[in-house]
Amino acid sequence: xTGKTITITSGKGGVGKTTVTVNLAVGLGLRGKKVVxxxxxIGLRNMDVILxxxxxxxxxxxxxxxxxxxxxxxxxxxxxxPDLFLVPASQTRDKNSVTPEDMIRLCDEIKTExxxxxxxSPAGIEQGFKNAIAPADxxxxxxNPEVSAVRDADRIIGLIEAEEKGPASLIIxxxxxxxxxxxxMLTQDDVNELLxxxxxxxxxxxxxxxxxxxxxxxxxFEGKTKAGRAxxxxxxxxxxxxxxxxxxxxxxxxxxxxxxxxG
Amino acid sequence: MGFWNxxxxxxxxxxxxxxxxxxxxxxxxxxxxEKLDQMKNEILGVISRYIEIDPDxxxxxxxxxxxxxxxxxxxxxxNPRRK
Ligand SMILES: Nc1ncnc2c1ncn2[C@@H]1O[C@H](COP(=O)(O)OP(=O)(O)O)[C@@H](O)[C@H]1O
Ligand SMILES: [Mg+2]
Numbered sequence: 001x002t003g004k005t006i007t008i009t010s011g012k013g014g015v016g017k018t019t020v021t022v023n024l025a026v027g028l029g030l031r032g033k034k035v036v037x038x039x040x041x042i043g044l045r046n047m048d049v050i051l052x053x054x055x056x057x058x059x060x061x062x063x064x065x066x067x068x069x070x071x072x073x074x075x076x077x078x079x080x081x082p083d084l085f086l087v088p089a090s091q092t093r094d095k096n097s098v099t100p101e102d103m104i105r106l107c108d109e110i111k112t113e114x115x116x117x118x119x120x121s122p123a124g125i126e127q128g129f130k131n132a133i134a135p136a137d138x139x140x141x142x143x144n145p146e147v148s149a150v151r152d153a154d155r156i157i158g159l160i161e162a163e164e165k166g167p168a169s170l171i172i173x174x175x176x177x178x179x180x181x182x183x184x185m186l187t188q189d190d191v192n193e194l195l196x197x198x199x200x201x202x203x204x205x206x207x208x209x210x211x212x213x214x215x216x217x218x219x220x221f222e223g224k225t226k227a228g229r230a231x232x233x234x235x236x237x238x239x240x241x242x243x244x245x246x247x248x249x250x251x252x253x254x255x256x257x258x259x260x261x262x263g
Numbered sequence: 264m265g266f267w268n269x270x271x272x273x274x275x276x277x278x279x280x281x282x283x284x285x286x287x288x289x290x291x292x293x294x295x296x297e298k299l300d301q302m303k304n305e306i307l308g309v310i311s312r313y314i315e316i317d318p319d320x321x322x323x324x325x326x327x328x329x330x331x332x333x334x335x336x337x338x339x340x341x342n343p344r345r346k
């Protein structure tokens with residue numbers, strides 16, 4: 001088997017990279033795929049709590065790289081799915097403890113047994129970002145429909161092109177349909193036109209994301225919620241299915257639909 | 264623009280989009296508005312040495328085509344007055 005390594009990154013921080021990575025992993029896991037998540041944010045470990053696995057960490061990625069344990073010993077199994085694993089970041093070490101070469105070696109090893117490796121990148125353009133994109137077969141850039149997030153996304157997309165790792169694909173997270181409908185939020189078409197890369201995910205703003213994060217149960221397990229369904233659609237698109245981008249439109253009320261018709 | 268979208272110009276998303284278009288062009292080319300103007304003036308200076316043009320009718324601008332930036336120039340030539 002040779003798996004695919006997907007790195008999730010962004011220009012601006014706090015746009016939802018970790019949320020996306022975890023939920024894409026669950027979405028792929030629900031489709032029966034073997035998935036390993038790597039927390040690339042060394043020094044700011046986060047994926048463990050978002051996945052609800054924080055109590056089970058013994059070793060982390062720096063232990064693997066520095067030879068204190070075998071890779072398999074650092075992979076924490078998520079008990080809710082048969083084949084979902086997390087390689088946690090180190091909380092105490094700095095980003096320079098891992099090099100791009102380490103990441104490539106690690107991913108090459110994992111790839112032989114798993115379908116997907118998902119790497120959660122830290123924001124920005126420093127060492128952590130370089131580590132995260134080095135082994136990537138595909139890079140997904142997460143943004144929010146806001147000026148600063150879109151501007152920073154454009155910068156990171158340019159860098160990915162310059163590193164010959166492009167073209168990246170795009171996820172627009174935290175779309176607020178009410179604001180879109182009244183013209184106070186950039187639409188998916190606006191962002192598409194500005195950034196000009198392929199859209200792969202459209203995730204609505206949804207309070208349930210925070211509720212599920214509180215509980216340590218990723219929202220993608222709950223396909224009935226807006227965001228949960230959007231993450232499951234994202235997983236399907238990553239697997240090559242052509243799913244229409246209707247995650248936001250569906251919430252339009254009657255009046256908005258009439259408006260759109262006459263618009 | 265239809266009846267229902269009257270006043271669309273004042274929607275904040277339109278403002279955001281227009282501002283972003285501008286910012287991204289300059290970010291991508293690493294060219295400030297000032298530098299762009301300076302370049303335009305130099306280009307016009309060179310052209311004027313050979314043909315007569317009306318600087319007020321000249322459009323030199325950066326546009327984007329997908330993720331590619333293009334320098335677009337529209338420089339009408341003044342009709343030479345034949346005697
Ligand atoms: N679609 C969403 N709806 C509501 N809240 C969200 C959504 N996506 C992310 N969040 C919240 O935004 C915050 C930042 O998300 P996070 O994934 O940690 O961002 P990053 O990893 O890019 O820093 C978190 O509190 C998260 O719960
Ligand atoms: Mg994060």
